[in-house]
Amino acid sequence: VIYADTALHITFAPLVLYNAWVKQLNLSMQGASMSSDVRVRFAPSPTGKLHIGGARTAIYNWAFARANGGTFILRIDDTDPTRSTDENTQIILRAMRWLGLDWDEGPEVGGEHGPYAQTERLDLYRAAAQKLWDEVRAYPCFCTPEKLAEDRAAAQARKDPFQGYQRTCRNIDPAEARARIDAGEPYVLRIKVPEDRGDVVIHDAVHGEVTFNARELDDFVIFRSDGTPTYNFATVVDDAMMGITHVIRGDDHLSNTPRQVMVYEALGAPVPTFAHISMILGADGKKLSKRHGATSVEEYRDQGYLSDAFVNYLALLGWSLDGETTIVPRDVLASKFSLDHVSKNPATFDPKKLDWIQAEYIRTMTDKEFADKIMVPELHEAGMIEGNLEYDEAWIDALAAIAKPRTKFPADVVTVASPIFATAETLEYDEKSVAKGLAKEGMGTILNEAEAALADVEWTPAAIDAALEPLPEKLDLKKRIVFQAVRVAICGNLVSPPLSDTMALIGREDC
Ligand code: GLU
Numbered sequence: 001v002i003y004a005d006t007a008l009h010i011t012f013a014p015l016v017l018y019n020a021w022v023k024q025l026n027l028s029m030q031g032a033s034m035s036s037d038v039r040v041r042f043a044p045s046p047t048g049k050l051h052i053g054g055a056r057t058a059i060y061n062w063a064f065a066r067a068n069g070g071t072f073i074l075r076i077d078d079t080d081p082t083r084s085t086d087e088n089t090q091i092i093l094r095a096m097r098w099l100g101l102d103w104d105e106g107p108e109v110g111g112e113h114g115p116y117a118q119t120e121r122l123d124l125y126r127a128a129a130q131k132l133w134d135e136v137r138a139y140p141c142f143c144t145p146e147k148l149a150e151d152r153a154a155a156q157a158r159k160d161p162f163q164g165y166q167r168t169c170r171n172i173d174p175a176e177a178r179a180r181i182d183a184g185e186p187y188v189l190r191i192k193v194p195e196d197r198g199d200v201v202i203h204d205a206v207h208g209e210v211t212f213n214a215r216e217l218d219d220f221v222i223f224r225s226d227g228t229p230t231y232n233f234a235t236v237v238d239d240a241m242m243g244i245t246h247v248i249r250g251d252d253h254l255s256n257t258p259r260q261v262m263v264y265e266a267l268g269a270p271v272p273t274f275a276h277i278s279m280i281l282g283a284d285g286k287k288l289s290k291r292h293g294a295t296s297v298e299e300y301r302d303q304g305y306l307s308d309a310f311v312n313y314l315a316l317l318g319w320s321l322d323g324e325t326t327i328v329p330r331d332v333l334a335s336k337f338s339l340d341h342v343s344k345n346p347a348t349f350d351p352k353k354l355d356w357i358q359a360e361y362i363r364t365m366t367d368k369e370f371a372d373k374i375m376v377p378e379l380h381e382a383g384m385i386e387g388n389l390e391y392d393e394a395w396i397d398a399l400a401a402i403a404k405p406r407t408k409f410p411a412d413v414v415t416v417a418s419p420i421f422a423t424a425e426t427l428e429y430d431e432k433s434v435a436k437g438l439a440k441e442g443m444g445t446i447l448n449e450a451e452a453a454l455a456d457v458e459w460t461p462a463a464i465d466a467a468l469e470p471l472p473e474k475l476d477l478k479k480r481i482v483f484q485a486v487r488v489a490i491c492g493n494l495v496s497p498p499l500s501d502t503m504a505l506i507g508r509e510d511c
Pocket of ligand 1: 253
């Protein structure tokens with residue numbers, strides 16, 4: 001327990017920041033209108049990796065900012081010290097970069113409203129809490145956990161519909177409270193929900209009007225006895241000071257919203273527009289979790305999903321462009337996203353649809369794009385091409401033309417390309433293919449004839465085709481038998497891409 005004099009003791013520079021904010025807020029609320037620029041934030045807690053649900057929330061915030069010419073802020077909500085780690089923060093930042101969700105303010109990029117990690121903003125929360133305390137909009141509460149449990153049990157016993165905090169300490173005389181604090185008694189700070197507040201009505205951009213009874217809110221804790229702020233308080237101080245205009249987040253936070261509205265009102269800050277987006281369910285109708293397979297963004301990246309395809313798919317989990325379009329490229333999302341096309345119904349995660357979208361992104365790339373974005377990086381990674389020098393552009397294009405239709409995931413490129421990069425010495429022969437197509441009576445003749453037929457031809461797919469074409473008739477063998485033998489001999493398997501294209505890429509010597 002941290003005692004009174006340290007809990008809310010304010011000494012640091014952020015207090016100056018906080019006071020400046022209050023002053024600015026008062027000025028802007030007095031006369032001139034608040035800036036109408038859209039400012040949104042994604043505020044992950046680094047208690048784990050970035051998951052599908054969080055990624056979708058990030059995408060909606062990013063797209064909403066971009067579509068409205070607004071500002072997208074990334075804030076790290078790391079006030080839970082037991083579960084937040086720097087490593088998770090780094091994982092989240094990496095995932096955001098991979099997703100291509102560039103933020104305008106936040107970690108690594110800075111901004112005027114920083115710092116952008118809650119642990120670095122504690123003095124601002126203290127300043128805000130102190131202000132509410134000074135204005136008697138918040139008060140210290142000395143109830144022990146045992147006392148609170150007793151009160152709850154008593155409320156249950158008398159069937160009181162309200163079983164929250166009984167406002168025991170609300171009317172303690174300030175001088176008495178000060179004396180108890182000075183004597184070292186632990187306390188929390190609670191917000192005073194005004195008696196006459198009436199219903200709290202939220203105009204949610206997704207759910208419409210949602211009404212909460214203010215009496216049910218009780219006077220909740222804004223600062224714990226250890227001197228740390230609660231989520232509902234810290235978040236509102238941040239959102240208010242950062243000038244957030246739209247809070248777009250998961251609907252698991254809808255029930256927190258009336259409490260947060262109480263904090264905005266107590267601070268005298270304008271309440272932003274809320275948009276609570278639905279849950280994501282697995283195929284079985286249960287909330288998406290590990291049981292349904294990969295849930296973190298990293299896992300999808302490592303499996304070879306393209307960032308563009310993945311973002312496109314996640315965007316459709318609860319939002320649609322026009323009710324039917326499935327391929328919504330990033331730039332369309334960034335210009336057309338709107339909250340009124342967000343559904344309040346839960347979305348179902350469908351891996352097949354994700355795969356279909358991935359295939360579409362690959363299919364619609366030009367060979368050149370495919371080579372630049374997928375093939376060459378993949379071949380580099382596999383150590384197949386050290387520099388680009390050895391392979392000229394035409395060769396790369398020709399490889400892309402046969403690899404693209406055979407690629408569902410980037411790693412497929414390596415499978416397609418490995419016979420092509422193999423030399424006569426390193427080529428691996430697939431046993432089954434050899435048994436089926438090559439290790440048979442008379443196959444040597446086919447290979448000798450093929451070698452002779454190819455001896456002087458120009459090394460292009462067309463010339464290779466033309467040279468091999470007459471062989472079946474000449475040898476009086478089925479076409480399939482002849483081509484299988486040549487294919488297995490040169491590629492090591494029966495499933496390689498079109499033979500003459502592959503041979504042209506392998507080169508005359510190695511063939
Ligand atoms: N850190 C909170 C979370 O990850 C943010 C909630 C909010 O957006 O207000 O759930």
